Amino acid sequence: MGVAITLRGLSHTYRTSEGPLTVLGGLDLDVADGGYAAITGPSGAGKTTLLSLLGGLEQPQSGRIEIGGHDLNGLSGDGLAAYRRATVGFVFQHFGLLETLTAAQNIELAGTLNGTSPAARRSRAIELLDAVGLAPRAGHRPSGLSGGERQRVAIARALVNRPRLLLADEPTGNLDDDAAAMVIDLLEKVRADHGCTLVMVTHNRELATRADQRIPLDRVLPVSTPA
Amino acid sequence: MAATSIRRRFGRSVLTVAAVALAATLLTALVTIAGTARTKVLSELSKGGPLSGITVAAAEADPSQVDTDDPRPGPPKDLDDAIRTRITALPDVRTVLPIVAAVVNVVVPEPPANADVLARLPPLPSTVAPTTSAPPEGAVPGAPRPTVPGLRTPDPFPETMVGIDLDRASLLPITILTGRLPVPRSLTEVAVTQGYLTRMGLTKKQAAAVVGTEVQLGAPRVFSDSGQPLRFRSRWLRATIVGVVAQETAPGQFLVSLEQTQVARAWTAGGSDGGGRLEIPTSPYSGLFVIASDLEKVNEVRRDITELGYSTSAPENLVASVQRYLRVVEIVLGAIGAIALVIASLGIANALLAAVRERRREIGVLKAIGARDRDVQRVFLLEAGVLGLVGGIIGTAGGFATALGVSAVVNQYLAAQGLVGVRLGLPVLVLISAVFGSTLLALVAGAIPARRASRMPAREAMEAA
Numbered sequence: 001m002g003v004a005i006t007l008r009g010l011s012h013t014y015r016t017s018e019g020p021l022t023v024l025g026g027l028d029l030d031v032a033d034g035g036y037a038a039i040t041g042p043s044g045a046g047k048t049t050l051l052s053l054l055g056g057l058e059q060p061q062s063g064r065i066e067i068g069g070h071d072l073n074g075l076s077g078d079g080l081a082a083y084r085r086a087t088v089g090f091v092f093q094h095f096g097l098l099e100t101l102t103a104a105q106n107i108e109l110a111g112t113l114n115g116t117s118p119a120a121r122r123s124r125a126i127e128l129l130d131a132v133g134l135a136p137r138a139g140h141r142p143s144g145l146s147g148g149e150r151q152r153v154a155i156a157r158a159l160v161n162r163p164r165l166l167l168a169d170e171p172t173g174n175l176d177d178d179a180a181a182m183v184i185d186l187l188e189k190v191r192a193d194h195g196c197t198l199v200m201v202t203h204n205r206e207l208a209t210r211a212d213q214r215i216p217l218d219r220v221l222p223v224s225t226p227a
Numbered sequence: 228m229a230a231t232s233i234r235r236r237f238g239r240s241v242l243t244v245a246a247v248a249l250a251a252t253l254l255t256a257l258v259t260i261a262g263t264a265r266t267k268v269l270s271e272l273s274k275g276g277p278l279s280g281i282t283v284a285a286a287e288a289d290p291s292q293v294d295t296d297d298p299r300p301g302p303p304k305d306l307d308d309a310i311r312t313r314i315t316a317l318p319d320v321r322t323v324l325p326i327v328a329a330v331v332n333v334v335v336p337e338p339p340a341n342a343d344v345l346a347r348l349p350p351l352p353s354t355v356a357p358t359t360s361a362p363p364e365g366a367v368p369g370a371p372r373p374t375v376p377g378l379r380t381p382d383p384f385p386e387t388m389v390g391i392d393l394d395r396a397s398l399l400p401i402t403i404l405t406g407r408l409p410v411p412r413s414l415t416e417v418a419v420t421q422g423y424l425t426r427m428g429l430t431k432k433q434a435a436a437v438v439g440t441e442v443q444l445g446a447p448r449v450f451s452d453s454g455q456p457l458r459f460r461s462r463w464l465r466a467t468i469v470g471v472v473a474q475e476t477a478p479g480q481f482l483v484s485l486e487q488t489q490v491a492r493a494w495t496a497g498g499s500d501g502g503g504r505l506e507i508p509t510s511p512y513s514g515l516f517v518i519a520s521d522l523e524k525v526n527e528v529r530r531d532i533t534e535l536g537y538s539t540s541a542p543e544n545l546v547a548s549v550q551r552y553l554r555v556v557e558i559v560l561g562a563i564g565a566i567a568l569v570i571a572s573l574g575i576a577n578a579l580l581a582a583v584r585e586r587r588r589e590i591g592v593l594k595a596i597g598a599r600d601r602d603v604q605r606v607f608l609l610e611a612g613v614l615g616l617v618g619g620i621i622g623t624a625g626g627f628a629t630a631l632g633v634s635a636v637v638n639q640y641l642a643a644q645g646l647v648g649v650r651l652g653l654p655v656l657v658l659i660s661a662v663f664g665s666t667l668l669a670l671v672a673g674a675i676p677a678r679r680a681s682r683m684p685a686r687e688a689m690e691a692a
Contacts, residue, residue, distance in 0.1 A: 052685075055595065057594070057684075057685040057686045058684060058686040077599070077600065081594070081597055081598065081599040081600075081602075082597070084594070084596070086597075088595075090595045090596065092595075094588070096588065096591075096595070097592075098592065109593075110596040110597065113598050113602060161597070
């Protein structure tokens with residue numbers, strides 16, 4: 001089961017040495033529950049900012065964000081942390097795996113923060129590694145895995161708390177074509193199996209076309225409608 | 228996570244722990260040595276007895292001298308059980324120990340020291356005259372006398388033996404130099420002082436040579452029949468020397484059980500005073516050793532006893548003065564150790580600040596998967612705590628080992644000087660405080676980096692990824 005996303009008049013301003021820089025420009029956006037959206041656009045258009053706002057990594061400055069009927073504008077601190085823990089799964093371009101932990105431990109970490117018991121965490125980690133085809137690599141550290149394998153571990157970690165919203169920041173950016181295809185197939189399979197909403201930032205136009213909905217940020221979109 | 232982080236940056240962690248450990252070593256060693264030195268110095272001042280000890284003489288008090296450590300006693304005044312009970316009942320008096328002294332004639336064995344033991348000890352002083360004494364009473368005329376070259380056997384001489392409650396000897400200003408104290412209530416064992424050794428031409432280093440030898444102690448009694456010259460008879464007993472002590476309980480070269488002096492004193496008191504020509508002691512006790520509940524209360528107790536009319540002495544002013552100086556030394560040494568620990572803590576803070584900078588991505592990931600600010604803070608505080616705890620444990624153990632080494636060297640020196648060595652007890656409180664303090668300081672040092680990490684905006688951390 002996924003979440004519906006509703007953004008109204010969203011914009012975000014950064015303070016830079018050259019003065020304030022406003023991105024998103026009052027973005028309005030709707031993504032259906034269980035939808036698949038691809039955010040595209042040149043560097044500096046606000047793709048990562050949009051993903052951060054959707055993922056509750058920072059508070060919105062202007063505009064309204066509603067995820068699954070919950071208003072993110074009213075959340076801060078522990079509230080946002082709880083939202084990230086319970087609702088969101090992140091997949092980063094640079095995988096974001098902790099080098100000192102094994103693949104299984106990286107996955108368990110998310111469960112640790114959720115207060116899951118050690119046995120349940122371990123079992124869930126093995127289950128997810130099996131789902132991404134990496135059960136035999138459970139004891140390997142990230143440095144012992146290929147790029148594609150690392151990203152599959154990252155996807156497994158993102159799924160540990162059964163998120164309703166999966167956010168992927170250029171998940172194939174550091175992968176070769178074969179590995180990239182495998183990762184995208186996996187993300188789409190996860191979305192299909194779990195019914196979660198998938199929002200992905202990508203520079204790859206071909207990948208973007210696989211999404212149900214494309215959100216180009218290089219121009220103002222008053223209201224985005226499903227493709 | 229904290230543990231894996233420490234492992235990942237092992238070299239830096241080792242250096243940080245080493246800094247804390249060295250600081251804790253310094254602190255523990257200095258505080259332990261200062262504490263032991265303090266105990267030793269104060270023990271020397273109190274001659275092995277409690278610091279709050281007060282000696283009450285069987286003499287009248289001079290009220291003007293109550294603030295003097297060692298006042299001149301007035302004319303004799305009997306100390307009996309009634310006054311002992313009254314002193315015991317005074318406020319702030321912990322206990323009262325009786326002292327009974329008796330004059331005896333002493334006959335020293337021939338030779339006065341064990342030749343075999345003496346042969347194993349340092350040589351006799353070259354200034355000591357060779358044995359010249361006359362044969363002892365009862366010796367077979369013409370028989371060879373067992374002599375030890377350089378050792379002096381004196382003629383019979385009068386001396387005082389001091390009787391104490393040997394069950395509570397540890398409360399009195401007595402230090403055992405060698406051997407042991409007589410068994411409580413024994414009438415056949417005696418300990419001697421350094422004065423006895425000197426009389427035999429021995430030094431403190433040769434004290435062990437007199438242990439096991441026997442002396443004859445005779446309590447004198449005067450018989451006076453009208454018109455007849457005074458006659459003296461002694462009640463003799465043979466006693467084995469079981470130890471050599473330094474004692475400040477009362478003047479006298481023989482330390483015995485209370486019962487032994489009471490018997491001797493009763494024998495002497497039962498005789499004549501020779502028409503007033505001899506001084507027969509009338510006081511049941513020749514002194515009392517009073518222990519106040521606290522050093523601070525010594526002056527008050529002395530005043531109370533003075534009001535009862537008895538002269539007292541106590542090293543309260545000297546002890547207070549020395550304590551002040553020792554306190555200053557302790558503060559200075561403790562401060563040096565504490566400064567070292569603070570510097571080590573700054574090292575922890577620096578290492579953790581560097582770790583926060585290096586781990587922006589990791590912190591971001593943690594936050595992205597749902598870590599709260601306090602979860603991130605806890606990771607860094609835990610890391611700081613582990614570094615402080617490990618450093619503290621290693622350093623405290625090292626510090627105590629250092630103190631043990633120093634005390635061994637000091638004891639070697641003291642033994643060479645014929646002095647009692649220092650005994651380094653296990654300063655549990657110091658050790659626990661050092662470990663706890665190191666950990667606490669590390670946590671304080673880690674607070675700022677931990678706070679910085681926890682406050683790191685999740686978005687910035689993600690951008691670093």
